[in-house]
Amino acid sequence: MKKIVIVIFLFLVILTLGACEESYDKIPLILYNEIDPYILEFEGHILNEAEGKLEIEVFDSQNSQLLQNEIIEEVLEKNPSIMIINPVDRLGAYTIIEKIKEYDIPIIFINREPLEEDMLLWDQLYYIGAPAENSAAIQSEMIIDLFGAPGNLSELDKNDDGIIQLVILKGEQGHQDAEIRTEVVIEKLELYGYELEIISIEICDWEKVIAYNRMNSLLTTLDKEIELVISNNDGMAIGAIDAMIEHELFVDVNEDGVIDSETDIWIPVLGIDGIEEAFEYIELGYLYGTVINDSQRMSEILIELVEALLNGTGLDELSFDLIDGKYVWVDYQRYEKD
Amino acid sequence: MFKLFKNSSISQSILIPTILIVILSLLTVSLTTFFSYQMTTSEIAEDSSKEINKQIILNFDNYIESVINTANYIQQKTIEHGLKNDNAALSDIYNQAAEVQPDIESIVLIDTAGNLIISSSYKDVSIEDLTTKSWFLDAISNESIYHFSSPHQQDIFIDSTAEVITVTKMADYYIGGNKFSGIIVVDINFSNIITLASTTNLGDGGHLIILDEHDSLIYSNGDSCVPNNCITLEIAKDIIFGGESVEVDGISMYANVNNLTATRWRLATFVNTEIINQTRNSNLLIMGIIFISTMIVTMAASSYISNRISSPINILKDHMQQIEKGDFYQKIEIHGQKEVVVLTHSFNSMIEEIKTLMNKVVQEQREKRKTEFQALQSQINPHFLYNTLDSIVYLSENKMNEKVIEMVIALSKFFRISISRGKNIILLREEIEHAKNYLLIQKIRYNEKFDYEFIVDEEVMDYKVVKLSLQPLIENAIYHGINTEYDQGKILIRAFKKDNKLMLEVEDDGYGIPDEKIEELYQNIKYKQNGTSIGLRNVFQRLKLYYGDNADLIIESELDEKTIVRLEIPLERAK
Structure with missing residues (x-):
């Protein structure tokens, strides 16, 4: 009898202790929004890379900083060894840094770069991303190749006025990438001496559906011919293309199922990111080209960095450069139909 | 513990375990009920204050978003018309945009030297050097983001008394096909922020504060938080973001701190949760009363029952002791539990049997003695x-x-x-x-x-x-x-x-x-x-x-x- 009581007591004690001491050895990956196809793909790459090395737990902030804050609070209670965060609002990242700093947990930011001053708040902060201006520069190179010399534009200058009439699909207002991509592509083109007529800068929050709607309403009222569409990402480019197909800006004249640059009606649309759908659209000739945001490479780097931080093996022998001990820049890659 | 019962009386061995069991189960039940109730009420209070905070944040977010949308729209139109060489129309666009949103005092585009380019207002621009204004310095410090200033008296115009928040962002504009960098300056009336903040009931002493990235107080609507003397500012600073139970001026409150999207600001709400303490105290009181009264009833009932069981057995025991002393001539009459009555009956028949046997033995002894006696005489x-x-x-x-x-x-x-x-x-x-x-x-x-x-x-x-x-x-x-x-x-x-x-x-x-x-x-x-x-x-x-x-x-x-x-x-x- 006495023994049973002791056994029960011990059992309870162990249970309580067990509940307290449960260690959390997963790596939390807190994404800003899983609806974003690029993010979804990025997530897939990360999980692939991590397989057999690390266990990653994915959280979706559903594009709400409030929700993301709640997720972070929840995750902090589990006391993870590292946190990977894709902030919803880059301006608010300083609060995330201040908060997690108190728990002494290193943070790797991805996709959205916190303000430079915020990245200086602590030495356990890392950012893996692509230099935004690099993607825009590559886009501008593609445009140069398409339109030819500034003084002597190719047949893509449909009204032959020597000016490129263009529409820009901008991501989220205030998003660093959106701002820089928009800014730099125009800057570069002007630098090369092109005359541009920006018909519209449509702010589409990175989203395909918004881009579709914006382009749809723009085309309904527009009295000009668009000669070029520059999008800050593939999703918006595809949304816009869908609207343009409905407005017969793409016509498969010979009905071979593919838009042929020689024979069919088309307008060059340029995206960034290189998501799966974009490659399909490129294959079919709707999307002229994209700039691949190399999420595969970023995922490799991310996992390598996480492992290095976890094992404490030092950051000197990494296969990539760690600029200022914080930044890893992964260059974009140009992609178009060969 | 079990040895303890070995030498105790029946009433003790009924009373002690009963009371122990009742105490244990009462304690378990009361404590679990109390704590789960406590947890539930705390959770509800926590959740509701979180919801309140979220709602306020969303209101602010929506408001900020509308301001930013307006600014984006202005920016877009500025470039659009600049590109069309049609800047003359911009004044009207600025004006209309400011009028559509009544809380927008003015929308102004200035160049990087502080000169006015376009204004939504007829008012004259201040003669002071605008490039020294803090909002100007903010704007040029990071050109990719919107900057929100602290509330201040509008200083971009002469003769303005309005209290405003100045929202600024670097923006491009075109004159004669040439691109220039300027700053869009949107002054929003601070009274609107106050209206947004005051619509929510946060309970007695509950209030909200807004702080910027340097943890400076932007706004507070509570008496316990005035500039340079704000307890809750310190709390919000420590929390950084998230929720926590805190005490402000002896009142328990639930604090929630969250970012205001697209700004560097944070908003903290302090919701009065004193009601939780009150319910906890009254719960404790009720539980205490239940506990004590149950204990009394249990003790009374178990001692009554144990007495009922043990008293006939005690009577039987006393009789047995008498018999031990040799008194075989008393019959026991016991009323009580069936078992004891049966036991008594058996006991009586046993004594009867013993008596018979004893008499028989005496008789036999006497007979034997007589036989021996006669043998000796003969x-x-x-x-x-x-x-x-x-x-x-x-x-x-x-x-x-x-x-x-x-x-x-x-x-x-x-x-x-x-x-x-x-x-x-x-x-x-x-x-x-x-x-x-x-x-x-x-x-x-x-x-x-x-x-x-x-x-x-x-x-x-x-x-x-x-x-x-x-x-x-x-x-x-x-x-x-x-x-x-x-x-x-x-x-x-x-x-x-x-x-x-x-x-x-x-x-x-x-x-x-x-x-x-x-x-x-x-x-x-x-x-x-x-x-x-x-x-x-x-x-x-x-x-x-x-x-x-x-x-x-x-x-x-x-x-x-x-x-x-x-x-x-x-x-x-x-x-």
């Missing part, structure tokens, strides 16, 4: 008869007819008394008569070689004695006490009362017996079954059988003087 007769008949034969041969007659009469009397119609207890008178007959016979047999004398108190003659108790002593005296060949021996027989006992003495004046011999005699008489001194032992055993320890046989002797054998027996008068 041992005397043949031995003596044989000798007497021998003597009578001898007397007849010598023609001593007188003697023969005398002897036969004595023998006849002797046997009549010996038989005594089967009685074992006779009057002393009869025993004396018997002894006299015996002596008469023996005296003739021994040729008058000894003499004898009876000294008997008349008063003891009617006491009862065991039959044939005197004769063996006399026989012993004749055979061992006197020298029948040389001397004229004398035998004295005395009967008297002493120390409340009847004393029967037979004294002879023979050689006497040495002390060690007396000791040996005692041994033979009192403890051995066989051996010499059959006569004495026989008497002694019969005395013991009849009287128990109250009778005794004593031998006293003086060498060459006398020997006295004395029987001490209890007085028992004839009825």
